[in-house]
Structures are given as structure tokens and as C-alpha cells.
Amino acid sequence: MIRFDKVTKRFPDGTEALKDISLELPARQLTAIIGPSGCGKTTLMKMVNKLENPTAGAIYIDDEPITGMDEVKLRRSIGYVIQRIGLFPHMTIADNVSLVPKLLNWPADKTDARSKELLQLVGLDPAVFMERYPLELSGGQQQRVGVVRALAGDPNIVLMDEPFSALDPISREQLQDELRHLQQEIHKTIIFVTHDMDEALKIADTIVVMKGGKVEQVGTPQQLIDEPANDFVRSFIGAERINQKRSFGERRLKEFLFLFDKDWAGEAERADAALAVGDAHQLLERSGKPRLAVVDEGTLVGFAGERELLRAALHVEKGAGV
Ligand SMILES: Nc1ncnc2c1ncn2[C@@H]1O[C@H](COP(=O)(O)OP(=O)(O)O)[C@@H](O)[C@H]1O
Numbered sequence: 001m002i003r004f005d006k007v008t009k010r011f012p013d014g015t016e017a018l019k020d021i022s023l024e025l026p027a028r029q030l031t032a033i034i035g036p037s038g039c040g041k042t043t044l045m046k047m048v049n050k051l052e053n054p055t056a057g058a059i060y061i062d063d064e065p066i067t068g069m070d071e072v073k074l075r076r077s078i079g080y081v082i083q084r085i086g087l088f089p090h091m092t093i094a095d096n097v098s099l100v101p102k103l104l105n106w107p108a109d110k111t112d113a114r115s116k117e118l119l120q121l122v123g124l125d126p127a128v129f130m131e132r133y134p135l136e137l138s139g140g141q142q143q144r145v146g147v148v149r150a151l152a153g154d155p156n157i158v159l160m161d162e163p164f165s166a167l168d169p170i171s172r173e174q175l176q177d178e179l180r181h182l183q184q185e186i187h188k189t190i191i192f193v194t195h196d197m198d199e200a201l202k203i204a205d206t207i208v209v210m211k212g213g214k215v216e217q218v219g220t221p222q223q224l225i226d227e228p229a230n231d232f233v234r235s236f237i238g239a240e241r242i243n244q245k246r247s248f249g250e251r252r253l254k255e256f257l258f259l260f261d262k263d264w265a266g267e268a269e270r271a272d273a274a275l276a277v278g279d280a281h282q283l284l285e286r287s288g289k290p291r292l293a294v295v296d297e298g299t300l301v302g303f304a305g306e307r308e309l310l311r312a313a314l315h316v317e318k319g320a321g322v
């Protein structure tokens with residue numbers, strides 16, 4: 001767990017980027033930090049690996065204050081992915097990926113095995129990609145390597161600052177899916193900065209909404225949609241999304257695509273396949289998750305748990321048809 005205790009950051013020019021922030025980021029979950037440009041997301045994130053230090057307050061990792069920790073050691077124990085990944089162009093993918101394990105003095109065979117395993121997990125065949133150079137890869141592939149590089153030293157914490165925002169929409173969605181999938185394998189404490197609510201709703205376990213150096217709301221995607229704390233959060237989520245969610249019970253099920261994990265995407269057929277309520281119910285049960293994300297023509301319209309599905313089933317029985 002990462003804890004911010006009354007953290008304030010004032011830059012030398014007087015800008016107050018963070019104002020008395022107290023916040024707990026749960027371990028082994030993906031927390032998205034979201035808010036408009038300039039609200040302090042990057043500053044908040046940089047405090048975790050001491051690229052910035054607080055003016056007041058303290059930060060703890062697993063109850064240990066980071067103030068006294070060695071910066072270099074700390075940074076090697078935390079993965080970091082940024083928008084422009086900055087792979088080293090003159091180094092092969094294998095060399096780029098094994099940078100941190102080498103700094104940690106891992107034996108070569110362990111480094112090699114780990115690199116291959118991670119490349120495989122993000123859909124890059126090691127036999128094809130290990131010896132290539134960054135410029136021989138597409139933007140999406142390079143960013144996958146960036147994610148792999150951040151994970152290679154097996155850090156407990158991974159910081160990701162708008163890692164997908166420079167990608168085209170299709171690569172971006174793919175990487176979001178892959179990150180979700182990857183996280184189910186590795187269960188790292190991931191802090192993911194974004195300014196895109198769709199992205200946050202899709203990938204995060206917990207969302208922290210920021211504005212002007214302050215935290216406006218912390219909650220699960222469902223909590224934010226159900227009970228936005230104030231007008232700012234409401235408008236950030238989008239009135240449309242909230243209204244759609246409210247009328248969910250009455251919508252015809254065939255308009256929905258039920259989605260949650262990549263593993264299940266194959267079973268959750270496209271909207272025109274008209275998933276019956278019973279099928280959705282079964283998927284939900286077998287997934288072992290509390291709810292399904294409901295997507296209508298590519299837009300997330302809400303979440304459906306037992307209760308919503310039951311309501312939808314009753315609705316269908318009353319003759320609304322699927
Ligand atoms: N080194 C710096 N010196 C002065 N002001 C800064 C510095 N870094 C960031 N800021 C300011 O702090 C605020 C928060 O910045 P940042 O954390 O980068 O926001 P975000 O990542 O949410 O876009 C902004 O007003 C920004 O201009």
C-alpha cells in the first residue's frame with residue numbers, strides 16, 4: 001500500500017501543485033489517477049519514486065516512510081512507464097528490456113527467461129522481437145516493450161504516466177486490454193495516470209479524481225458512476241454516461257456487449273449475437289467477478305451485477321423481448 005499523508009507540493013515559483021493530499025492506494029490493484037491537465041497527477045506520481053519531494057507531509061510504502069530510503073534503490077524497485085517511452089534506439093529490445101535486471105545483478109539466464117516470458121505476455125514473440133531495434137517496431141509494439149521493461153526487474157510497484165495517450169485508438173484499446181490481462185497474472189500495485197475517463201473506467205480497480213491539486217473523489221468505477229461526489233466528478237464522468245446507466249434496467253439486452261476480461265471476450269459475442277440474459281448470467285458466474293461491464297457500440301454504459309441482470313430478466317419475461 002502507498003499512503004500519502006497531508007502531502008503538499010509547492011514549486012520554487014510558488015505553484016502549489018498538490019494541496020494537503022491524504023490518500024491510500026491499495027496494494028496489488030490498479031489505481032487510476034484522473035483529472036484535467038495541470039491538476040497535479042504527474043507530480044503526485046513522481047513523489048512515489050522521489051523524482052519530486054513533498055514540501056510538507058510524508059509518503060509511506062507499506063507503512064515505511066520513503067523519506068529515508070535510498071533514491072536509486074527505490075527507483076530500481078519501482079517500474080516506470082511514460083508517454084514517450086524512450087527506449088534506447090541503439091540497443092536491441094532484449095538489451096532494453098534487461099536494463100534493470102542487469103542493474104540488479106540478476107544472473108543472465110534468469111534475466112533472459114523473465115524477458116521472454118513478459119514479451120510473450122504482451123503478445124510479442126521473443127524469437128521475432130528480442131534482436132530487433134526499437135525503430136523496427138510500431139508505436140504500439142514499442143509501448144508494449146516499455147511496459148515489459150518497467151516490469152522486468154519484478155517491481156512491486158509500477159508507475160504509468162499516460163502510457164498509451166500517444167497511440168492510435170485501436171492500439172490504445174489493445175494495450176488497455178493487455179494491461180488488464182497482464183495485471184491478472186502479475187498483481188502489481190499499479191498507479192496509472194490518465195486524463196481519459198473511458199480508459200480509467202475500463203482498466204482501474206480504483207479511480208482517484210483530482211482537480212487543482214486536490215482529490216475530489218476516490219472510488220471504484222461503479223461508485224463513481226452511481227454516486228459522483230460533486231458536479232465536477234459528474235461532468236468529468238459525463239452526464240450522458242450516468243443517464244444511460246440509470247436507464248440500464250429497461251434497455252434491450254441485445255444492444256449490449258458484455259465484456260470484462262480479455263479471456264472472456266471470445267465468449268462475449270458482438271452485440272448482434274444477442275446475448276440472452278441467461279448467458280450473461282452464466283458468464284458472470286463463471287468469471288467469478290462481481291459484475292460485468294456493459295458496452296453499447298463501443299461505449300461503456302454501465303455495470304451489471306446479479307441484481308441488474310435479474311431486473312433485465314424480469315423485464316424480458318414481461319414481454320419486452322431480447
Ligand atoms: N518543475 C515545476 N516547476 C513549476 N511548476 C511546475 C513544475 N512541474 C509542474 N508544475 C506545475 O504544477 C502543476 C501540476 O503539474 P502536473 O503534475 O504536471 O499536472 P498533470 O500531470 O496533472 O498535468 C501545473 O500547474 C504545472 O504547471
Ligand SMILES: [Mg+2]
Pocket residue numbers: 041042043
Ligand atoms: Mg502529467
